[in-house]
Amino acid sequence: MMDETRNFLESTALDVRRDVIRMVGVAKSGQLASALSLVDLLVFLYWQEMKISLSEPTWPERDRFIMGKRNGCPALYTVLARRGFFPRNELWNFRSLGAILQHHPQLRRTPGVDAPTGSSGMGLGIANGLALGLNRRKAPSRVFCLLGDSELETGPFWESAANATRLAVRGLVALIDCNLGERSLAPGRRSCHHFTEAFRSFGWRVFSADGHSFSSMEEAFTEGLADLGGPVAILIHTCLGKGVTLFEEGRWPHSEIAPGRDDVEQALKELNDRSGEGE
Amino acid sequence: MTGKGWSSTLEGFRGALLGCGDDDLLLCERTGESDPFEAFAGRFPHRYVQGGFSEAELVLTALGLALADFRTVVASTASFLVGKAYDQIRHGVALPRLPLCLAGTGSGLCLGEEGAPSQMLEDLTLMRALPGMTVLVPCDGPSASALTLAACRADGPVYLRLSHQPRPVLYGDDDGPFTPGEGRLLREGREVTLCACGVMVHEALKAAEILSQQGLSPEVIDCYSVKPLPEQLILSSVRRTGCCVVAEEHGSSGGLSGALAEMLSQRYPVPLRFVTVGERFGQSGTTANLQEYYGLTYKEIVGAAAQAWAMRRR
Incomplete structure (x- = not known):
């Protein structure tokens, strides 16, 4: 990856992180740590990998993105706003009455949201049908489906994983957000790696990438997406709360509870300092 | 109202789909369905999709097809379609008001010997409670056929309750339109x-x-x-x-x-x-x-x- 491209993606990710924090800060609710961990991946997808049309948001041949992981929505919304799907001002209404930005991705309410995923474990099944439909329409579109690693432990997910090969869908890419490091695993829970063989046994090809390195993601996507004749899974290794020391070091006691005003100020200051700007 | 023979609402539904030449209309049935609609699959292989193994998967697959702008009809035993896939229907179909036709076959007591698990007697309650869901229960072949086509043209989700039981045909082909919201x-x-x-x-x-x-x-x-x-x-x-x-x-x-x-x-x-x-x-x-x-x-x-x-x- 060229330095220029990487610098651009990194500075975009920094801007997105700041908006994610502001958005959750204004809403005084929402899961910040999960969203922060997905920022680099979403920036990579929406600025580098996915074919979308800025002048025609509903372009039929665009790549689709399905957000299986609801908790990551602040990151998705910020990216969609920056890509021009809706005005950035909408971010400050996140989770409030009448807002187009709901806690979960709501089809037909939020421009740029390609599928409804209100309940966990739904994403991959919808991705199967959507990819199949696009195949039948002979559209070159690919379907990216982001899933949380906890969804790997639900039954519907594995039904969908088996179904993808049975339906012989082409152009399907499951992105698994692996933010559970071995260290932080609760007793009895398994990390993503344990599922690699399971995926392969269902006929998937499996790759992995560092979700905070654009070069690593580019490498994995180039290799993995070279052949989309069958389903592909990419394990994206991320760090909960990436970019904000308070979260990264686990000093925020519960990563899924919205931070207070002081924490938001501190996090923003840290990111502002990094970008060389004062607030 | 006699002399027109007997038919079931399932036959009416299937007849309507067979007679409909719309290439954008797909039928999605569960893999391993006990009574697949083979005539449709044979005549329109490009319009027939064997969805998931379970009803939840079936609805998700159909929902994905609907997102690719296909008119999609999902058919499965009412008890399992409504019961097993309620979560998917609620969040994926009803909430975004996707135009999807959910056809509950084998409804009511019509799968008699199969017993209580196959006899859902609360499907109308569950489907009726979902905001924006249209709920249709035809009584004979011709009305089932007309309502199937109406359900496929609707701009929101429809639950169509069908039965295998043959009953006397009440309506003729020229008995006028059957429209949601009418009787x-x-x-x-x-x-x-x-x-x-x-x-x-x-x-x-x-x-x-x-x-x-x-x-x-x-x-x-x-x-x-x-x-x-x-x-x-x-x-x-x-x-x-x-x-x-x-x-x-x-x-x-x-x-x-x-x-x-x-x-x-x-x-x-x-x-x-x-x-x-x-x-x-x-x-x-x-x-x-x-x-x-x-x-x-x-x-x-x-x-x-x-x-x-x-x-x-x-």
Whole structure:
């Protein structure tokens, strides 16, 4: 990856992180740590990998993105706003009455949201049908489906994983957000790696990438997406709360509870300092 | 209304799909379905999709196809379609108001010997409770066929309740449109309104014959649109008769009877009697025996009509 491209993606990710924090800060609710961990991946997808049309948001041949992981929505919304799907001002209404930005991705309410995923474990099944439909329409579109690693432990997910090969869908890419490091695993829970063989046994090809390195993601996507004749899974290794020391070091006691005003100020200051700007 | 033969609503549904040449209309059935629609799969292989192994997967696959702008019809046994896939229907179909036709086959008591798990008697309740969901229960082949096409043209989700049971054909091909939110006045009368859907429409007509011989003149409405209700048709009837009986192959809470009670109690309260399965689950047995055992015959309608009529305030 060229330095220029990487610098651009990194500075975009920094801007997105700041908006994610502001958005959750204004809403005084929402899961910040999960969203922060997905920022680099979403920036990579929406600025580098996915074919979308800025002048025609509903372009039929665009790549689709399905957000299986609801908790990551602040990151998705910020990216969609920056890509021009809706005005950035909408971010400050996140989770409030009448807002187009709901806690979960709501089809037909939020421009740029390609599928409804209100309940966990739904994403991959919808991705199967959507990819199949696009195949039948002979559209070159690919379907990216982001899933949380906890969804790997639900039954519907594995039904969908088996179904993808049975339906012989082409152009399907499951992105698994692996933010559970071995260290932080609760007793009895398994990390993503344990599922690699399971995926392969269902006929998937499996790759992995560092979700905070654009070069690593580019490498994995180039290799993995070279052949989309069958389903592909990419394990994206991320760090909960990436970019904000308070979260990264686990000093925020519960990563899924919205931070207070002081924490938001501190996090923003840290990111502002990094970008060389004062607030 | 005789001499037109017999047919089931499932046959009507299948006939409509076979006759529809729209390339954008897909039928999605569960993999391993016990009674797949082979004629459709053979004739339109590019329009037939074997969805997931479970109903949840089936609905998700169909939902994805709908997102690629296909008109998608999902068909599976009502009990499992509504019961197993409720989560997917609620969040993926009803919430974004996706135009998807959910066809519950083998509904009510029609899979008699298969017993209680296959006999969902609360599907109308569950589907009716979802905002924006249209709920249709045809009573014969031609009306099922017309309502299938209406469901495929709808701009929101539709639950279509179908049965394997053959019943006399009531409607002809030129009997006009069947539209969600409408009903059919099958018999005019002055003293009691009989409102029914599905197989119970036929029992209501039989009951009407007997009641009229006994000197009570009943009005019979085929209330095929459980949601939205044909309010004007029902109201204009009960304003004349002053009492109403509702008959459905369903439990006692929240189905057609619940819908009528909700509407009439607010718009024009009249004495009501219900002919339903009541607060019970099904069990194994032939469908005919079960309908007798659970009180879903013309006899119960006759009794209920006499009671409703006696309860009228004069």
